[in-house]
Amino acid sequence: QQQVRQSPQSLTVWEGGTTVLTCSYEDSTFNYFPWYQQFPGEGPALLISILSVSDKKEDGRFTTFFNKREKKLSLHIIDSQPGDSATYFCAASAGSFNKLTFGAGTRLAVCP
Amino acid sequence: ETAVFQTPNYHVTQVGNEVSFNCKQTLGHDTMYWYKQDSKKLLKIMFSYNNKQLIVNETVPRRFSPQSSDKAHLNLRIKSVEPEDSAVYLCASSLRTGGPSQNTLYFGAGTRLSVL
Numbered sequence: 001q002q003q004v005r006q007s008p009q010s011l012t013v014w015e016g017g018t019t020v021l022t023c024s025y026e027d028s029t030f031n032y033f034p035w036y037q038q039f040p041g042e043g044p045a046l047l048i049s050i051l052s053v054s055d056k057k058e059d060g061r062f063t064t065f066f067n068k069r070e071k072k073l074s075l076h077i078i079d080s081q082p083g084d085s086a087t088y089f090c091a092a093s094a095g096s097f098n099k100l101t102f103g104a105g106t107r108l109a110v111c112p
Numbered sequence: 113e114t115a116v117f118q119t120p121n122y123h124v125t126q127v128g129n130e131v132s133f134n135c136k137q138t139l140g141h142d143t144m145y146w147y148k149q150d151s152k153k154l155l156k157i158m159f160s161y162n163n164k165q166l167i168v169n170e171t172v173p174r175r176f177s178p179q180s181s182d183k184a185h186l187n188l189r190i191k192s193v194e195p196e197d198s199a200v201y202l203c204a205s206s207l208r209t210g211g212p213s214q215n216t217l218y219f220g221a222g223t224r225l226s227v228l
Contacts, residue, residue, distance in 0.1 A: 032215075034216070036217075038153075041221065042219075042221050042222075043116070043202050043204070043219025043220050043221055043222055044155070044202075044217070044219050045218075045219065046216050046217065049216075087153055089155065093215070100157070100215070100217075102154075102155040102156075104152065104153065104154055105153045105154075105155075107153075
Protein backbone atom coordinates (compact mmCIF):
# COMPACT_ATOMS: atom_id res chain seq x y z
CA GLN A 1 0.00 0.00 0.00
CA GLN A 2 1.65 3.16 -1.23
CA GLN A 3 0.61 6.03 1.01
CA VAL A 4 2.66 8.68 -0.78
CA ARG A 5 2.61 8.76 -4.56
CA GLN A 6 4.93 10.81 -6.71
CA SER A 7 4.75 11.72 -10.34
CA PRO A 8 6.28 11.65 -12.80
CA GLN A 9 8.78 8.81 -12.25
CA SER A 10 11.28 10.67 -14.36
CA LEU A 11 11.44 14.06 -16.03
CA THR A 12 13.75 15.89 -18.41
CA VAL A 13 13.73 19.67 -18.70
CA TRP A 14 15.89 22.20 -20.47
CA GLU A 15 18.19 24.52 -18.57
CA GLY A 16 16.31 27.66 -17.58
CA GLY A 17 12.92 25.97 -17.64
CA THR A 18 10.50 25.36 -14.79
CA THR A 19 10.28 21.91 -13.22
CA VAL A 20 7.10 20.74 -11.53
CA LEU A 21 7.03 17.59 -9.42
CA THR A 22 3.84 16.39 -7.78
CA CYS A 23 2.97 14.26 -4.81
CA SER A 24 -0.31 12.95 -3.37
CA TYR A 25 -1.07 11.20 -0.13
CA GLU A 26 -3.89 9.27 1.49
CA ASP A 27 -3.49 9.60 5.24
CA SER A 28 -5.37 12.72 6.37
CA THR A 29 -3.37 12.79 9.62
CA PHE A 30 -0.17 13.67 7.75
CA ASN A 31 0.83 17.22 8.66
CA TYR A 32 4.50 17.54 7.76
CA PHE A 33 5.81 17.24 4.21
CA PRO A 34 9.54 17.44 3.50
CA TRP A 35 11.16 17.15 0.08
CA TYR A 36 14.55 15.46 -0.06
CA GLN A 37 17.08 15.72 -2.89
CA GLN A 38 19.48 12.87 -3.63
CA PHE A 39 22.49 13.03 -5.94
CA PRO A 40 24.11 9.83 -7.26
CA GLY A 41 26.40 8.25 -4.70
CA GLU A 42 25.06 10.39 -1.87
CA GLY A 43 22.35 10.12 0.72
CA PRO A 44 19.17 12.24 0.48
CA ALA A 45 19.33 15.74 1.92
CA LEU A 46 16.46 17.96 3.03
CA LEU A 47 15.62 20.51 0.36
CA ILE A 48 12.48 22.21 1.64
CA SER A 49 9.55 21.32 3.87
CA ILE A 50 6.04 22.53 4.61
CA LEU A 51 3.53 22.07 7.39
CA SER A 52 -0.13 21.48 6.68
CA VAL A 53 -1.05 24.87 8.17
CA SER A 54 0.66 26.56 5.19
CA ASP A 55 -0.11 26.46 1.50
CA LYS A 56 3.20 27.70 0.14
CA LYS A 57 6.84 27.83 1.13
CA GLU A 58 9.61 29.34 -0.91
CA ASP A 59 13.38 28.98 -0.69
CA GLY A 60 15.28 30.58 -3.52
CA ARG A 61 14.42 28.83 -6.78
CA PHE A 62 12.47 26.13 -4.96
CA THR A 63 8.81 26.48 -3.94
CA THR A 64 6.52 23.87 -2.49
CA PHE A 65 2.75 24.19 -2.62
CA PHE A 66 0.30 22.32 -0.42
CA ASN A 67 -3.40 21.64 -1.05
CA LYS A 68 -4.98 20.06 2.01
CA ARG A 69 -8.42 19.56 0.44
CA GLU A 70 -7.00 17.61 -2.49
CA LYS A 71 -4.23 15.96 -0.42
CA LYS A 72 -1.65 17.06 -2.93
CA LEU A 73 1.59 18.94 -2.93
CA SER A 74 4.05 20.03 -5.54
CA LEU A 75 7.62 21.19 -5.88
CA HIS A 76 8.43 23.91 -8.40
CA ILE A 77 11.96 24.67 -9.50
CA ILE A 78 12.32 27.84 -11.52
CA ASP A 79 15.33 28.53 -13.77
CA SER A 80 16.28 24.85 -13.56
CA GLN A 81 20.03 24.20 -13.71
CA PRO A 82 22.03 21.09 -14.70
CA GLY A 83 23.18 20.95 -11.08
CA ASP A 84 19.55 20.31 -10.08
CA SER A 85 19.71 16.91 -11.79
CA ALA A 86 18.95 14.48 -8.98
CA THR A 87 16.23 12.28 -7.54
CA TYR A 88 13.59 14.12 -5.54
CA PHE A 89 11.61 12.44 -2.79
CA CYS A 90 8.40 13.67 -1.30
CA ALA A 91 7.76 12.44 2.24
CA ALA A 92 5.05 12.79 4.85
CA SER A 93 4.54 12.23 8.53
CA ALA A 94 1.90 12.75 11.17
CA GLY A 95 4.29 14.50 13.53
CA SER A 96 6.32 11.54 14.72
CA PHE A 97 9.44 10.98 12.66
CA ASN A 98 9.25 7.25 13.09
CA LYS A 99 6.32 7.22 10.68
CA LEU A 100 7.93 9.31 7.96
CA THR A 101 6.77 7.79 4.67
CA PHE A 102 8.70 8.41 1.47
CA GLY A 103 7.38 8.47 -2.06
CA ALA A 104 9.13 6.48 -4.78
CA GLY A 105 11.01 9.49 -6.06
CA THR A 106 11.23 11.45 -9.31
CA ARG A 107 14.45 11.36 -11.32
CA LEU A 108 15.08 14.83 -12.80
CA ALA A 109 17.52 15.51 -15.58
CA VAL A 110 18.19 19.12 -16.57
CA CYS A 111 19.84 19.37 -19.98
CA PRO A 112 22.08 22.32 -20.90
CA GLU B 113 29.81 18.71 4.58
CA THR B 114 29.55 15.08 5.67
CA ALA B 115 28.58 14.53 9.27
CA VAL B 116 27.19 11.00 9.02
CA PHE B 117 29.91 8.54 8.13
CA GLN B 118 29.28 5.05 6.84
CA THR B 119 31.72 2.24 6.19
CA PRO B 120 32.27 0.40 3.98
CA ASN B 121 31.12 2.15 0.80
CA TYR B 122 30.63 -1.16 -0.98
CA HIS B 123 30.48 -4.77 0.09
CA VAL B 124 30.18 -7.90 -2.05
CA THR B 125 29.44 -11.19 -0.37
CA GLN B 126 27.85 -14.57 -0.90
CA VAL B 127 24.52 -15.92 0.26
CA GLY B 128 24.62 -17.10 3.86
CA ASN B 129 27.52 -14.92 4.99
CA GLU B 130 27.36 -12.47 7.86
CA VAL B 131 28.03 -8.78 7.21
CA SER B 132 28.28 -5.75 9.40
CA PHE B 133 28.03 -2.07 8.47
CA ASN B 134 29.17 0.85 10.56
CA CYS B 135 27.70 4.30 11.05
CA LYS B 136 28.90 7.26 13.08
CA GLN B 137 27.41 10.74 13.37
CA THR B 138 29.24 13.81 14.62
CA LEU B 139 26.19 16.06 14.87
CA GLY B 140 25.43 15.35 18.52
CA HIS B 141 22.01 14.01 17.52
CA ASP B 142 19.92 11.84 19.81
CA THR B 143 18.32 9.57 17.24
CA MET B 144 19.77 7.35 14.53
CA TYR B 145 18.17 5.23 11.84
CA TRP B 146 18.81 2.62 9.22
CA TYR B 147 17.02 2.83 5.88
CA LYS B 148 17.08 0.39 3.01
CA GLN B 149 17.04 1.78 -0.54
CA ASP B 150 16.32 -0.78 -3.23
CA SER B 151 17.23 -0.77 -6.89
CA LYS B 152 14.14 1.33 -7.69
CA LYS B 153 15.26 3.95 -5.16
CA LEU B 154 12.43 3.12 -2.74
CA LEU B 155 13.32 4.16 0.81
CA LYS B 156 12.10 1.99 3.67
CA ILE B 157 12.86 2.58 7.33
CA MET B 158 14.30 -0.44 9.10
CA PHE B 159 15.17 0.75 12.59
CA SER B 160 15.27 3.86 14.71
CA TYR B 161 17.29 4.12 17.92
CA ASN B 162 16.70 6.85 20.48
CA ASN B 163 18.13 6.92 23.99
CA LYS B 164 18.72 3.17 23.85
CA GLN B 165 15.14 2.56 22.81
CA LEU B 166 14.96 0.53 19.66
CA ILE B 167 11.98 0.80 17.37
CA VAL B 168 11.83 -1.89 14.76
CA ASN B 169 9.92 -1.89 11.53
CA GLU B 170 7.91 -5.06 11.76
CA THR B 171 8.60 -5.98 8.15
CA VAL B 172 12.35 -6.33 8.77
CA PRO B 173 13.52 -9.97 8.79
CA ARG B 174 15.05 -11.23 12.03
CA ARG B 175 18.45 -11.74 10.42
CA PHE B 176 18.89 -7.96 10.61
CA SER B 177 19.97 -6.49 13.93
CA PRO B 178 21.13 -3.00 14.91
CA GLN B 179 23.94 -2.54 17.40
CA SER B 180 24.63 0.68 19.28
CA SER B 181 27.45 1.45 21.71
CA ASP B 182 26.45 5.07 22.24
CA LYS B 183 24.18 7.64 20.65
CA ALA B 184 26.79 8.54 18.03
CA HIS B 185 27.16 5.03 16.66
CA LEU B 186 24.65 2.65 15.13
CA ASN B 187 25.84 -0.43 13.30
CA LEU B 188 23.84 -2.93 11.29
CA ARG B 189 24.48 -6.65 11.26
CA ILE B 190 22.97 -9.11 8.83
CA LYS B 191 23.38 -12.67 10.10
CA SER B 192 22.89 -14.69 6.96
CA VAL B 193 22.46 -12.59 3.85
CA GLU B 194 19.92 -13.40 1.15
CA PRO B 195 19.90 -12.23 -2.48
CA GLU B 196 17.03 -9.84 -1.74
CA ASP B 197 19.25 -8.04 0.75
CA SER B 198 21.17 -6.48 -2.15
CA ALA B 199 20.50 -2.77 -1.76
CA VAL B 200 21.96 0.47 -0.48
CA TYR B 201 21.77 0.77 3.30
CA LEU B 202 21.52 4.37 4.45
CA CYS B 203 22.23 5.52 7.96
CA ALA B 204 20.65 8.75 9.16
CA SER B 205 20.40 10.83 12.29
CA SER B 206 18.09 13.52 13.64
CA LEU B 207 18.27 15.88 16.58
CA ARG B 208 15.51 14.00 18.34
CA THR B 209 12.08 12.60 17.68
CA GLY B 210 9.46 15.24 18.23
CA GLY B 211 8.30 18.24 16.26
CA PRO B 212 9.07 18.49 12.55
CA SER B 213 11.87 21.01 12.97
CA GLN B 214 13.75 18.52 15.11
CA ASN B 215 13.17 15.63 12.78
CA THR B 216 15.24 16.67 9.77
CA LEU B 217 17.13 13.60 8.64
CA TYR B 218 20.83 13.79 7.90
CA PHE B 219 21.88 10.84 5.77
CA GLY B 220 25.20 9.20 5.19
CA ALA B 221 26.35 8.29 1.69
CA GLY B 222 25.25 4.69 2.12
CA THR B 223 26.74 1.21 1.95
CA ARG B 224 25.98 -0.68 -1.26
CA LEU B 225 25.59 -4.40 -0.60
CA SER B 226 25.72 -6.96 -3.40
CA VAL B 227 24.82 -10.54 -2.55
CA LEU B 228 25.98 -13.11 -5.10
